[in-house]
Amino acid sequence: MQVAGITNQQEVFVVSKDKPFKINQILIIEDKLQGTLRGEVVETTSYNKFVPLNINGEMADGNILASLKNLGYEIDENTIYIAKVRLIQEAMYPVTTGSEARFPKFNEVKDLLVKCKDRGLVLGVIKSTEELLDTIDEDLEDLFCTLENGKITNQNGVPFIFDIKSMNQYPHIGIFGGSGSGKSFGMRVILEEIMKLNIPTVVLDPHYEMDFSKKSDLDSKYSFDFNDKFLCLQIGSDIGVKFQDLTTRDLINLISAAAAGTLTEAMSSVIERMHKFKDTYFSFERRLSLLKEAFEIGNEAKINRLLEDAKSRGDDEDVRRYEEMIEVFSEYKTVPAQSLNGVLWRLQRLYRDGLFTRDIKDVENGLLNGKTIVVQGPIKLLNVFSTYLISTLYYKRREYRDAKQKGEAADFFPPFILAFDESHNFAPKGYETPSKSIIKEIAQEGRKYGVFLILATQRPALLDETITAQLNTKIVFRTVRASDIDIIKEETDITSEEAKRLPYLTSGDAFVSSAIMGRTIPIRFRMAITTTCHGENPFDELDEALNKKYEDAYNKIKRHFPISPADLTRVLSEVGSDLAPNVEAFKIVLDKLVEKGYVEVKNSPFGAFYMDKK
Incomplete structure (x- = not known):
């Protein structure tokens, strides 16, 4: 392999007549003047006399071909492989044409590929590093396996190990990729590695898929039991909001989130006036309901007449209710009725969703024990709940750190990671949501307090720009939309050549653009140790359900075979109308069983007989 053509301090062309090059492969160039230079292949092509010179643009122009002839390559007889190589560190002078190039040994590029070994996240294999496997350090061998073309394959290259401790300096991770690109799969692998290190983590899971109890079909040496490392909690049944701990501001944020947007000033004013310190849900809801009823009755005089009527009837419960209503009405009668109704309706809806039960x-205790807490619920309810949850946890950690800084005594609260799927719903670009402000605060200041974000989204263009800019590591899977690719190009050091490849990446392949690594690295994620409940192909699920349906039908009627035309009504009445509503529908079921191979038909002078085939 040799350098050919016109060179400069940043890019050169390397040619070979023996072996083709791979994108992102690292090469060593031995320059007699400048010594050893390292470069990465950014474009590859091949040339022979049967291919027009301009088929790949400038890759095989006249200057390179003339240089190849001067170097002794028989371009009219051999296929020549050509690589465009970008130097990892700019050279002092243009690289000498004719300089020898070779594949490196691992210790020559170790500093570029492996930033840590201890307490790192082993996410997958760095692509195009197969040649380094023979010289790799022993403790980096056989750490995992990957899925290649549907087959489980042993580690074939240098592992990509993410230095999570460096997040203290370069915080927050973004995971971008379209549907089916491997984004959620990649997030699962990251969370598995986090659990191995016992790093406290909260995951907001709107798809109910981040359960780590079901293991993949892997060799036992790669397996790991996560059952004591995580806890799945569902909003309403397992976790919620303790109403009496809410401040007025917390309550406004929660009800605002339930309104799918910011509350009107009048609604916020209703809450500020009527919410009292240490209110329970029932005391606050009763106050609102009594005022609403008072507005419907009309005025204080009418309420007094109803009170006198209740006294005359001896109805003590109504007497107490009307007395309390008069007290509430006299204090809050200037509250706008329409705004009151809006607040009450939203409050009651949150209660029906189980938020205040x-x-x-359990989340706080799990974090103190180094667990990953998976919070599950519908996206709308998660939006509401996350406002309270994130704020509470973040400020507990912040208060502890501030107290420690001041030398004051405080209960320990651990550093932790917040992981979101569909993060553009929580922190959207262009409009405000209650959760967006706290996420933005963590993105900008969380590093000081040891709180970090992992934000996954299919649409990075819809994620708040301030937050996107704070993601120092971006993991980019297959992305098709031009607007999303433009955002990725703006926010990462991905080259234009790599950006062109984004729509065509195989599921599970990704580019990692990280300040920690110092350059963009292509990787293939390892196989996950656990599997999602959503892994079954829906068409296989449909076939299985239909097959079970026909098997159940066969088992119901098999003791009645043979069935003649005259027997259809009797058999249907015995097996039940749940199998078929009428005789015609019953015949259709029997014909389906014939088609599926459970039953056969024999013709006779009296008509078709259905016979058991098994």
Whole structure:
């Protein structure tokens, strides 16, 4: 392999007549003047006399071909492989044409590929590093396996190990990729590695898929039991908001989130006036309901007449209710009725969703024990709940760090990671949501307090720009939309050549653009140790359901075979109308069983007989 053509301090062309090059492959160039230079292949092509010179643009222009002839390559007889190589560190002078090039040994590029070994996240294999496997350090061998073309394959290259401790300096991770690109799969692998290190983590899971109890079909040496490392909690049944711990501001944020947007000033004013310190849900809801009823009755005089009527009837419960209503009405009668109704309706909806029936103690205890807490619920309810949850946890950690800084005594609260799927729903670009402000605060200041973000989204163009700019590591899977690719190009050091490849990446392949690594690295994610409940192909699921349906039908009627035309009504009445509503529908079921091979038909002078085939 040799350098050919016109060179400069940043890019050269390397040619070979023996072996083709791979994109992102690292090469060593031995320049007699400047010594050893390292470069990465950014474009590859091949040339022979049967291919027009301009088929690949400038890759095989006249200057390179003339240089090849001068170097002794028989371009009219051999296929020549050509690589465009970008130097990793700019050279002092243009690279000498004719300089020898070779594949490196691992210790020559170790500093470029492996930033840590201890307490790192082993995410997958760095692509185009197969040649380094023979010289790799022993403790980096056989750490995982990958899925290649549907087959499980042993590690074939240098592992990509993410230095999570460096997040203290370069915080937050973004995971971008379209549907089916491997984005959620990649997030699962990252969370598995985090659990191995016992790093406290909260995951907001709107798809109910981040359960780590079901293992993949892997060799036992790669397996790991995560059952004591994570806890799945569902909003309403396992966790919720302890209403009496809410401040007025918390309550406004929660009800605002339930309104799918910011509350009107009048609604916020209703809450500020009527919410009292240490209110329970029932005391606050009763106050609102009594005022609403008072507005419907009309005025204080009418309420007094109803009170006198209740006293005359001896109805003590109504007497107490009307007395309390008069007290509430006299204090809050200037509250706008329409705004009151809006607040009450949203409050009652949150209660029906189970938000006020639990607290977050299980989340706090799980974090103190180094667990990953998966919070599951519908996206809308997660949006509401996350506002309270994130704020509470973040400020507990912040208060502890501030107290420690001041030398004051405080209960320990651990550093932790917040992981979101569909993060553009929580922190959208262009409009405000209650959760967006706290996420933005963590993105900008969380590093100081040891709180970090992992934000996954299919649409990076819809994620708030301030937050996107704070993601120092971006993992980019297959992305098709031009607007999303433009955002990725703006926010990463991905080259234009790599950006062109984004729509065509195989599921599970990704580019990692990280300040920690110092350059963009292509990787293939390892196989996950666990598997999602959504892994079954829906068409296989449909076939299985239909097959079970026909098997159940066969088992119901098999004791009645043979079935003649005259027997259809009797058999249907015995097996039940749930199998078929009428005789015609019953015949259709029997014909389907014939088609599926359970039953056969024999013709006779009296008509078709259905016979058991098994």
